[in-house]
Amino acid sequence: MAALAYARRHRRPLAALAAWSAVEALHTFATGYALARALDAGFLAGAPRTGLAWLAVAALAVVVGAFGTARTYRGIAALVEPLRDTLVRRVVTRALYDGDGGAVSRLTHQVEIARDTFAGLLMVTRSFVFTAAGALAGLFLLAPVLLAVVVPPLLLGLALFVATLRPLARRQEAYLAADEALAKELGLLVAGLRDVAAAGAEQVVREGAGARIEQGRRTADALARWSLARAGALAVAGRLPVVPLLAAAPWLLGHGVSPGALVGALTYLTQSLLPALQGLVHGLGTSGSRFLVVLRRLAAAPPEPGYGRRPVPPSPSAPALELRGVTFGYGAHADPVLREVDLTLPAGGRLVVVGPSGAGKSTLTGLLAGLLQPWSGEVRVAGVPAGSAGAPARRVLIPQEAYVFSGTLGANFGYLREDAVPQAEVTAAVRAIGAQALVRRLGGLDAPVVPGELSAGERQLVALVRAYLSPAPVALLDEATCHLDPAAEERVERAFAARPGGSVVVVAHRAGSARRAEKVLVMDGPGTVSGTHEELLARSALYRDLMGAGEGSHPPGAAGDADGVDAVAGPGLAGDGGHVVAHGSVRQVQAAGDLADGGALGGQ
Numbered sequence: 001m002a003a004l005a006y007a008r009r010h011r012r013p014l015a016a017l018a019a020w021s022a023v024e025a026l027h028t029f030a031t032g033y034a035l036a037r038a039l040d041a042g043f044l045a046g047a048p049r050t051g052l053a054w055l056a057v058a059a060l061a062v063v064v065g066a067f068g069t070a071r072t073y074r075g076i077a078a079l080v081e082p083l084r085d086t087l088v089r090r091v092v093t094r095a096l097y098d099g100d101g102g103a104v105s106r107l108t109h110q111v112e113i114a115r116d117t118f119a120g121l122l123m124v125t126r127s128f129v130f131t132a133a134g135a136l137a138g139l140f141l142l143a144p145v146l147l148a149v150v151v152p153p154l155l156l157g158l159a160l161f162v163a164t165l166r167p168l169a170r171r172q173e174a175y176l177a178a179d180e181a182l183a184k185e186l187g188l189l190v191a192g193l194r195d196v197a198a199a200g201a202e203q204v205v206r207e208g209a210g211a212r213i214e215q216g217r218r219t220a221d222a223l224a225r226w227s228l229a230r231a232g233a234l235a236v237a238g239r240l241p242v243v244p245l246l247a248a249a250p251w252l253l254g255h256g257v258s259p260g261a262l263v264g265a266l267t268y269l270t271q272s273l274l275p276a277l278q279g280l281v282h283g284l285g286t287s288g289s290r291f292l293v294v295l296r297r298l299a300a301a302p303p304e305p306g307y308g309r310r311p312v313p314p315s316p317s318a319p320a321l322e323l324r325g326v327t328f329g330y331g332a333h334a335d336p337v338l339r340e341v342d343l344t345l346p347a348g349g350r351l352v353v354v355g356p357s358g359a360g361k362s363t364l365t366g367l368l369a370g371l372l373q374p375w376s377g378e379v380r381v382a383g384v385p386a387g388s389a390g391a392p393a394r395r396v397l398i399p400q401e402a403y404v405f406s407g408t409l410g411a412n413f414g415y416l417r418e419d420a421v422p423q424a425e426v427t428a429a430v431r432a433i434g435a436q437a438l439v440r441r442l443g444g445l446d447a448p449v450v451p452g453e454l455s456a457g458e459r460q461l462v463a464l465v466r467a468y469l470s471p472a473p474v475a476l477l478d479e480a481t482c483h484l485d486p487a488a489e490e491r492v493e494r495a496f497a498a499r500p501g502g503s504v505v506v507v508a509h510r511a512g513s514a515r516r517a518e519k520v521l522v523m524d525g526p527g528t529v530s531g532t533h534e535e536l537l538a539r540s541a542l543y544r545d546l547m548g549a550g551e552g553s554h555p556p557g558a559a560g561d562a563d564g565v566d567a568v569a570g571p572g573l574a575g576d577g578g579h580v581v582a583h584g585s586v587r588q589v590q591a592a593g594d595l596a597d598g599g600a601l602g603g604q
């Protein structure tokens with residue numbers, strides 16, 4: 001269908017190609033016929049001049065045919081180049097919109113394969129059709145009975161070859177898939193080489209890439225074996241048809257076929273039909289299967305939602321982060337860590353997350369950061385789905401273990417920026433985070449950093465300045481200040497809260513973070529409950545425990561927890577614009593110890 005549509009769109013170049021192919025086919029027709037006439041009417045009849053005249057006709061046909069052949073290349077180019085342009089446009093569009101990692105392989109390798117093989121296919125198919133037409137017409141004119149001897153073995157050869165097409169195409173597809181996977185893996189590796197070296201992950205990376213290379217080798221071997229089988233089929237199809245003609249020669253001569261016609265038939269067979277058949281078999285076998293496979297990979301990969309359209313841009317006024325009915329767990333058979341959680345963090349909002357160890361706080365930040373994908377429900381970033389273009393650059397996650405690499409302090413600070421960060425901006429960030437003493441001690445921004453020679457707290461300061469300078473408006477601090485003293489921690493949290501245009505989620509390490517917060521999310525297993533510090537003291541026994549208030553200070557009128565199940569923040573809280581709102585199912589409340597400000601939360 002697609003081929004027909006393509007042919008319809010390119011009717012004119014196709015017609016021109018057919019016309020020049022017909023001129024080319026004149027040569028085929030004339031070669032056998034003129035040879036037969038040269039023998040029968042010329043040399044065998046004692047009229048060598050007539051024979052020579054017919055040979056001259058054959059020679060003239062060669063010249064005319066060569067002219068036709070030369071012209072067919074223009075027609076081929078007029079059909080092939082538009083296909084290449086279409087494929088390149090498609091691949092580049094997908095790479096730009098979807099961050100398609102296999103695009104390099106597609107663009108540099110597969111599009112060229114598609115173009116070359118399409119040209120090859122057009123050439124051999126066209127040549128076979130017109131050569132066969134010329135030769136069969138010639139045979140018919142010489143003696144129709146010749147067709148009965150020549151055509152059946154030709155068809156048998158074709159059938160043999162067709163049988164190898166499908167298995168070969170499958171091997172070709174596997175080979176290209178392996179090539180793409182390798183290109184993707186190497187693309188990722190090159191981008192992350194510094195991180196690989198910093199994390200000492202060379203061995204892991206070697207094993208992963210080694211497995212891909214091995215897979216590529218295996219698929220190439222399988223392809224080579226089937227190519228060998230096809231070469232066998234080609235040998236049979238390309239030689240066999242001569243035998244019946246030679247074997248039937250006495251019978252044919254006895255039934256009115258002249259010697260010249262016999263020689264003409266042999267000429268048609270050996271000079272035209274068999275080479276054209278070999279060309280077709282070889283061309284379809286290599287170019288045909290490669291073309292179909294490559295085209296399927298280039299054209300049939302499912303377009304992503306919104307493919308070909310501009311992605312919806314993130315909206316700065318939409319909530320910075322939203323969870324809608326998010327359920328998530330680790331492993332197919334594990335209990336969910338979060339169940340049906342709704343959460344809204346308005347643009348510029350601040351959320352502090354508290355909960356006992358294992359309650360799912362890091363899991364929540366992983367979901368918000370896009371490191372984890374929910375089982376169900378949706379994560380939206382600035383109004384767009386978390387997986388779509390534009391969303392990744394809007395969040396920066398600072399985990400407990402800060403990542404610092406060997407290089408200058410300035411390079412570490414500016415790591416998440418694509419531009420050169422102005423000095424004044426760096427100085428302001430260093431001051432906001434409270435890292436001036438560290439910068440001084442190391443000798444300024446150009447001083448080299450040896451990660452192992454920094455304390456855990458100093459490494460956190462480096463990571464925090466880097467996050468502060470990042471273009472992402474949303475900062476996710478997952479106990480990112482746990483190695484700092486309470487005063488330094490407070491300074492960092494205030495800095496992120498005041499970051500222009502910024503929103504922040506803090507997984508609290510100490511109770512003080514929650515006391516200072518506008519809104520707090522209390523997590524306990526799959527359950528969440530949110531509110532202000534005062535609301536939660538009244539509503540949540542777990543929160544009172546975490547804050548060190550204890551059961552004795554249970555304020556009058558607080559939401560009941562007699563059955564061990566805390567209140568779920570319901571519609572009353574949802575939608576109170578400007579505040580963080582959350583609700584979800586809540587599990588058994590667990591006491592987390594009596595913690596005062598400065599003490600650790602969550603079992604640290």
Ligand SMILES: Nc1ncnc2c1ncn2[C@@H]1O[C@H](COP(=O)(O)OP(=O)(O)OP(=O)(O)O)[C@@H](O)[C@H]1O
Nearest residue numbers: 330337355356357358359360361362363364602603
């Ligand atoms: N990679 C993982 N594979 C399987 N289970 C995990 C994984 N990470 C966390 N969990 C489980 O998910 C639950 C929530 O863990 P999570 O780290 O989110 O809790 P947390 O509140 O951040 O804990 P902590 O305060 O100790 O850091 C725990 O039961 C934990 O064992």
